[in-house]
Amino acid sequence: MNIANELANIVGKKYVLTKYEEIVPYVKDASYIEGEKPIAVVIPGNVFEVSKVLKLCYENDVPVYVRGGGTSLTGSSVPEGGIVMSMLRFDKILEVNIKDRYVIAEAGVRVGELNSYLEKYGYMYPPDPASDIAATIGGSINTNAGGVRGAKYGATKEWVLGLEVVLPDGTITQFGEKTLKRSEGYDLTALMIGSEGTLGVVTKATLKIAPLPEREAMFLAFYDSYKRFGDVISTLNERGLIPLTAEFLDEVSMNAVKSYGIPYPDNAKALLIIITSEMSDQVLKAIKETSPIELRTIKDKKEMDDTLKLRKGLYSSLLLERETPEQRVIIGDIVVPPSKISETIEEIYNAAKSIGLKIAVFGHIGDGNVHVNIFAGPNDFDKAKELLLETGMIAVKHEGCVSAEHGIGLEKKELLLKEFAYRNNQINLELMKKIKNVFDPKNILNRGKLIE
Amino acid sequence: MIQRIYSTGESSLNEVIRALSSEASNCINCGFCEAVCPTIPAFDYKTSMGARGRINLAKEFLSGNHSLNFRDPFESCLDCYACFQVCPAHVNSGVVSELMKQAIAEGQIENQKHQVAEMITKIVFKYKDPLGLKKELTEWSKGLEFENSYETILYTGHMHQLMAYNKKLSEMLKSIGELYRFLAPLLSSLGNPSFIFSKFYDKKIKERSESQLKNIYFLLKKAGVKFSYLGVEEPYPGTLMIDMGYVNEFKQYAQWVTDLFHKKGVKNIITVDPHTYDVLLNKYTKYVKGFDFNVTFYLDHLSTLKFSRLDKIVTYHEPCHLVRHTDHNVPKGFIESITNLILPIHNGKNTYCCGGPIEAFYPKASEKISDKRFKELKQTKAEIIITSCPICFVNLYKDESVMDISELLANLVT
Numbered sequence: 001m002n003i004a005n006e007l008a009n010i011v012g013k014k015y016v017l018t019k020y021e022e023i024v025p026y027v028k029d030a031s032y033i034e035g036e037k038p039i040a041v042v043i044p045g046n047v048f049e050v051s052k053v054l055k056l057c058y059e060n061d062v063p064v065y066v067r068g069g070g071t072s073l074t075g076s077s078v079p080e081g082g083i084v085m086s087m088l089r090f091d092k093i094l095e096v097n098i099k100d101r102y103v104i105a106e107a108g109v110r111v112g113e114l115n116s117y118l119e120k121y122g123y124m125y126p127p128d129p130a131s132d133i134a135a136t137i138g139g140s141i142n143t144n145a146g147g148v149r150g151a152k153y154g155a156t157k158e159w160v161l162g163l164e165v166v167l168p169d170g171t172i173t174q175f176g177e178k179t180l181k182r183s184e185g186y187d188l189t190a191l192m193i194g195s196e197g198t199l200g201v202v203t204k205a206t207l208k209i210a211p212l213p214e215r216e217a218m219f220l221a222f223y224d225s226y227k228r229f230g231d232v233i234s235t236l237n238e239r240g241l242i243p244l245t246a247e248f249l250d251e252v253s254m255n256a257v258k259s260y261g262i263p264y265p266d267n268a269k270a271l272l273i274i275i276t277s278e279m280s281d282q283v284l285k286a287i288k289e290t291s292p293i294e295l296r297t298i299k300d301k302k303e304m305d306d307t308l309k310l311r312k313g314l315y316s317s318l319l320l321e322r323e324t325p326e327q328r329v330i331i332g333d334i335v336v337p338p339s340k341i342s343e344t345i346e347e348i349y350n351a352a353k354s355i356g357l358k359i360a361v362f363g364h365i366g367d368g369n370v371h372v373n374i375f376a377g378p379n380d381f382d383k384a385k386e387l388l389l390e391t392g393m394i395a396v397k398h399e400g401c402v403s404a405e406h407g408i409g410l411e412k413k414e415l416l417l418k419e420f421a422y423r424n425n426q427i428n429l430e431l432m433k434k435i436k437n438v439f440d441p442k443n444i445l446n447r448g449k450l451i452e
Numbered sequence: 453m454i455q456r457i458y459s460t461g462e463s464s465l466n467e468v469i470r471a472l473s474s475e476a477s478n479c480i481n482c483g484f485c486e487a488v489c490p491t492i493p494a495f496d497y498k499t500s501m502g503a504r505g506r507i508n509l510a511k512e513f514l515s516g517n518h519s520l521n522f523r524d525p526f527e528s529c530l531d532c533y534a535c536f537q538v539c540p541a542h543v544n545s546g547v548v549s550e551l552m553k554q555a556i557a558e559g560q561i562e563n564q565k566h567q568v569a570e571m572i573t574k575i576v577f578k579y580k581d582p583l584g585l586k587k588e589l590t591e592w593s594k595g596l597e598f599e600n601s602y603e604t605i606l607y608t609g610h611m612h613q614l615m616a617y618n619k620k621l622s623e624m625l626k627s628i629g630e631l632y633r634f635l636a637p638l639l640s641s642l643g644n645p646s647f648i649f650s651k652f653y654d655k656k657i658k659e660r661s662e663s664q665l666k667n668i669y670f671l672l673k674k675a676g677v678k679f680s681y682l683g684v685e686e687p688y689p690g691t692l693m694i695d696m697g698y699v700n701e702f703k704q705y706a707q708w709v710t711d712l713f714h715k716k717g718v719k720n721i722i723t724v725d726p727h728t729y730d731v732l733l734n735k736y737t738k739y740v741k742g743f744d745f746n747v748t749f750y751l752d753h754l755s756t757l758k759f760s761r762l763d764k765i766v767t768y769h770e771p772c773h774l775v776r777h778t779d780h781n782v783p784k785g786f787i788e789s790i791t792n793l794i795l796p797i798h799n800g801k802n803t804y805c806c807g808g809p810i811e812a813f814y815p816k817a818s819e820k821i822s823d824k825r826f827k828e829l830k831q832t833k834a835e836i837i838i839t840s841c842p843i844c845f846v847n848l849y850k851d852e853s854v855m856d857i858s859e860l861l862a863n864l865v866t
């Protein structure tokens with residue numbers, strides 16, 4: 001059987017790609033991991049085509065790698081042979097319902113585009129990864145993406161109400177509904193979130209939306225050590241003050257954005273950015289109690305936007321700090337309880353020093369998410385891998401997790417197992433495998449990833 | 453910090469490769485550019501026909517794989533620079549396409565030269581115009597008076613005038629399909645192809661474009677600008693040559709144009725379309741010796757004019773070559789002060805291409821892009837859609853609400 005011909009019968013010839021030059025762009029995602037060329041790339045245009053394609057692949061035991069924006073940082077969307085199913089034709093926003101607070105969008109809609117669309121209603125879909133210009137609804141659901149609004153609004157999993165899903169054998173089903181809550185046994189919608197394309201193909205999502213918050217103030221607090229600023233979030237939490245955004249940058253990160261508009265005092269080692277929508281005076285008081293060496297308050301909306309843009313573009317700014325184009329900035333992603341951030345970072349710095357790699361650390365301190373960015377030249381990959389592993393385990397030791405928002409993909413499979421082992425939770429892996437087997441007994445979806 | 457060689461128009465294969473790898477190697481494959489590149493949805497959502505895919509393919513070329521079909525992915529690039537606008541690593545996939553087109557044009561990649569591009573380059577060299585038309589291009593100026601001195605010239609760059617012929621030509625190309633491969637060399641070997649091309653034009657577009665040029669003339673006069681026009685001696689700037697990758701030919705040709713301007717005593721050049729403005733500002737200054745003219749866009753000269761207010765919703769399609777290639781931002785303030793301006797969802801530096809640059813070679817994709825942009829412009833509920841580029845105008849001219857900014861201003865000037 002010629003799989004490409006069969007696929008063409010389903011979606012039409014022009015939506016099946018087999019030529020070398022056409023499939024080259026699908027072999028990589030935004031990570032440093034390169035996959036294996038697929039037999040074909042298929043670009044279905046509706047849920048029935050997705051269903052027929054999956055049925056065909058299921059019956060013929062052909063692995064399927066679903067791809068949204070291909071912005072994954074863990075190799076989660078790269079193929080290892082099989083076929084790639086691109087979701088880019090699913091690019092329509094189907095319904096906005098302000099009365100019932102939801103929006104329905106197809107899986108290939110870009111997260112940023114959805115938010116530009118909602119803005120005119122005075123609403124937003126809160127998860128806002130820095131990659132929102134390219135990350136799709138389907139991809140962000142499958143990685144449980146987070147962003148700078150996470151401090152108050154949490155990650156993607158808080159915002160998904162219902163999903164249209166095609167199961168590996170081609171069955172079309174719906175998980176969840178348009179309602180804001182449900183109590184109906186196992187939450188299959190939740191199960192899909194962060195499942196990295198291993199359980200089913202999301203074709204359409206019903207997402208909860210929230211009114212765009214009014215921002216009262218932005219505070220920039222500079223500290224001369226990592227030890228102090230970690231206390232801020234704990235203090236705010238103790239007093240019931242939850243900011244809209246709470247981000248931090250270390251010295252290398254501050255330096256990367258210095259020329260773009262946030263100058264910092266000479267002895268500053270860390271910067272905390274906090275945005276509030278209420279009780280700003282009390283937040284300010286709490287920050288002052290942690291003795292920053294300098295504290296700036298911004299009230300002007302445009303200045304807030306510009307500063308936030310710098311934070312969102314921080315990874316980009318770090319790229320320009322590379323010494324050669326061959327050097328990569330490998331972005332790590334761990335999470336610990338916010339009160340453990342300072343000690344976690346301290347240990348990570350020590351680890352980087354002893355391995356001998358330059359790092360830059362920033363993250364969403366509001367939810368304890370730390371991104372350790374490793375500058376690695378072509379000969380440093382083994383060392384970088386070692387540091388990634390070590391960073392993950394430092395997080396685990398501090399009651400944290402090896403992945404906060406980027407997922408597991410290929411990159412963190414080993415780390416996930418180590419986390420389970422450290423906690424003596426190997427049974428979790430068994431449960432996950434059983435779940436996978438229930439959904440996908442022939443293991444055709446994203447074969448080789450996550451728990452394999 | 454990484455040092456970049458940001459340059460197109462390198463003259464040998466080695467230099468093209470050097471510039472290509474300098475641009476492409478910074479790419480981290482994040483895919484941001486893919487999300488804004490208009491050619492992906494226009495080419496059936498294939499990512500090889502989009503910004504990130506183009507970088508991936510350029511890397512294949514750099515790794516020595518010269519046997520792939522590079523022509524379609526790179527010649528279909530609109531040169532709109534939307535990708536560059538969002539790239540976190542400051543990579544410009546548009547520039548990568550320009551360099552790859554150069555490699556194709558120079559025959560570095562076998563059998564991928566475009567016959568029509570070859571033909572046009574040859575004709576430009578011979579007749580100083582892509583279609584060998586001379587008389588026809590000056591028809592708009594019949595009866596108009598100009599200064600005697602060429603110190604300041606209104607330079608049409610032939611862009612407005614060629615639109616009517618271009619439209620017909622692309623319709624022809626659409627209908628003859630691959631036959632152009634045989635016809636093109638034949639046409640370029642003719643004594644003078646103008647007797648053929650002069651018969652094929654879109655009458656309505658010709659009238660409209662000529663009237664736009666007249667409006668520009670009228671507005672400049674009213675603003676008190678003193679200028680002349682080279683008439684039949686006005687040379688084409690060579691834009692198409694550089695757009696299609698014929699860099700060495702362009703350099704030679706542009707030098708000739710520059711020398712001609714010098715001979716005529718030109719000091720100030722007032723351009724009337726974004727492409728000519730861009731090519732003079734960014735390419736002539738780079739590749740030509742002695743290009744020391746003061747180049748402006750005609751809208752820069754109208755600040756003394758008074759306009760009555762039009763109480764209508766107007767939307768403005770900002771041309772890529774103005775806002776992204778040259779950073780020109782005068783018109784928006786202008787329009788805002790005299791109409792009720794509502795900008796489309798993609799505006800300013802994030803404007804969306806009209807599809808025009810690939811109209812001749814990829815008409816179906818071009819139409820999809822212009823349809824998408826037209827829909828966005830219509831979503832503003834504007835009664836009038838304006839633009840300030842003849843290519844954008846022709847591509848977006850899908851109903852009578854579309855006009856050139858010169859037409860709006862000529863109507864409102866008091």
Ligand SMILES: Cc1cc2nc3c(=O)[nH]c(=O)nc-3n(C[C@H](O)[C@H](O)[C@H](O)COP(=O)(O)OP(=O)(O)OC[C@H]3O[C@@H](n4cnc5c(N)ncnc54)[C@H](O)[C@@H]3O)c2cc1C
Binds near residue numbers: 072077129138196482
């Ligand atoms: C510069 C940069 C910054 C980033 N910043 C952030 C950030 O701030 N926060 C954050 O959380 N992430 C961030 N990321 C990571 C990445 O953007 C996210 O993981 C994003 O959610 C992936 O979306 P995507 O559409 O690109 O998915 P892809 O990369 O295409 O796929 C990701 C996974 O989802 C699966 N998948 C995709 N679509 C579907 C579907 N329709 N059905 C089933 N499975 C599917 C794929 O198989 C794969 O396993 C960043 C990435 C980059 C390059």
Ligand code: SF4
Binds near residue numbers: 482486538541545
């Ligand atoms: S946006 Fe820039 S870095 Fe990202 S894929 Fe495109 S060219 Fe590469």
Ligand code: SF4
Binds near residue numbers: 502503506529532534
């Ligand atoms: S210049 Fe325009 S068409 Fe070309 S790659 Fe960039 S965004 Fe796409």
